[in-house]
Amino acid sequence: MAAKRRKTQIPPPPKKETGAGKEIQVNPPPPQEEIVVTIDPRSLECSICFEPLCHPIYQCILGHVACRLCWKKIENKCSTCKKPIGGQNIALEAVLESMRLPCPNANLGCCKSLSYSQMQLHKDRCEFTQSVCPIPGCAHEAFSGQWLAHFVKDHWNHGYDYSDSSHQNYGTPCTIRFDFKDFEEDRYYTFLGPGKDVFLLVKEAIPNGTALTLYYIDLPDLGRNYIECELRVQGGPSLSSSLQSESQVVSIQEWKRGEVHGSSLLLPSQFLLDGYMMVNVVLHKEKR
Incomplete structure (x- = not known):
């Protein structure tokens, strides 16, 4: 995973005037910092169903993560180490929620940028998603x-x-x-x-x-x-x-x-x- 830091400059706020006509310069907030990373999508998949992880995310006591539905299917025992479930991974949930991704249909006209956890739901409903007619023998494609x-x-x-x-x-x-x-x-x-x-x-x-x-x-x-x-x-x-x-x-x-x-x-x-x-x-x- 490669990472680099960059600062997002925020323009200073406009000057404010008091009743006496004097100007007061308000100190601008410090620049916000973003981390740009490249992540293998497979590392953000559930270890059981291999679907993208989404909130809530649970982990075993050794740190292996999976989606909530899969934990129920395996009776709250980790499929990797057989250890019991340890709790909710709030930090990973926050990371996924903070990630902003462009829609895969951006080249077709979709301008939306969504969090990782929202992306799968959006792809299923995106008006720019093109698919093939489900009737056997029909090759018609439409949005x-x-x-x-x-x-x-x-x-x-x-x-x-x-x-x-x-x-x-x-x-x-x-x-x-x-x-x-x-x-x-x-x-x-x-x-x-x-x-x-x-x-x-x-x-x-x-x-x-x-x-x-x-x-x-x-x-x-x-x-x-x-x-x-x-x-x-x-x-x-x-x-x-x-x-x-x-x-x-x-x-x-x-x-x-x-x-x-x-x-x-x-x-x-x-x-x-x-x-x-x-x-x-x-x-x-x-x-x-």
């Missing part, structure tokens, strides 16, 4: 805020529109019928919300059943809203069986084909005994 037109034009064979003015808070159920032929391949259903909100309901086969997951593709105001999805499925003989879930809508970036996570609704194979099933989808959007 945040541009996906609405693409999905309406190219992927509206299975679509549901929440963007009517009477549905500003969502809450209106949509019912989808899955027939036997729908289970022979993965299916994708587009949901449009107010503004430029775009969601994708993914149905894909997993061992011994099916997984249903709702992802968001574009949520320009995600930081000011909380999006929740209710999934209720009826299937089996004469639709006699039902399953339901309530979960927060997650980013399409978390979709890995063939894998499931906490927001997925898992359906056993017996839901197909009558050759079809009914899926009820309700979206809720709440201000934070």
Whole structure:
């Protein structure tokens, strides 16, 4: 790690006048000092999940650090030395918070500079982040805020529109019928919300059943809203069986084909005994 010091000059404050017309020169504060360093990003990663460290940061009694969620996963015992957790590393948290980094999309027009701990969240929401359409076989690329037109034009064979003015808070159920032929391949259903909100309901086969997951593709105001999805499925003989879930809508970036996570609704194979099933989808959007 290379480091050098530099001083940031602060211009002296303007002179002040007293009631008698005399000027008083106020001594300027000493120059602020900054340390410019070059750090290997790997040294700022969690030693367990290898994701960037973020507040709060905990360490074992020998000083090995990891993020809070990972400490819980390993029952508060260090994965490196097996020693117990020693406490919170406040100094490292302060260092990470004081680091200011330019957005990786600066060359595309983003002018924001953020702390290290805020950078990952910003990258997921930056309007200058360009990504590839998640629909298999589609190579279209777009920035945040541009996906609405693409999905309406190219992927509206299975679509549901929440963007009517009477549905500003969502809450209106949509019912989808899955027939036997729908289970022979993965299916994708587009949901449009107010503004430029775009969601994708993914149905894909997993061992011994099916997984249903709702992802968001574009949520320009995600930081000011909380999006929740209710999934209720009826299937089996004469639709006699039902399953339901309530979960927060997650980013399409978390979709890995063939894998499931906490927001997925898992359906056993017996839901197909009558050759079809009914899926009820309700979206809720709440201000934070």
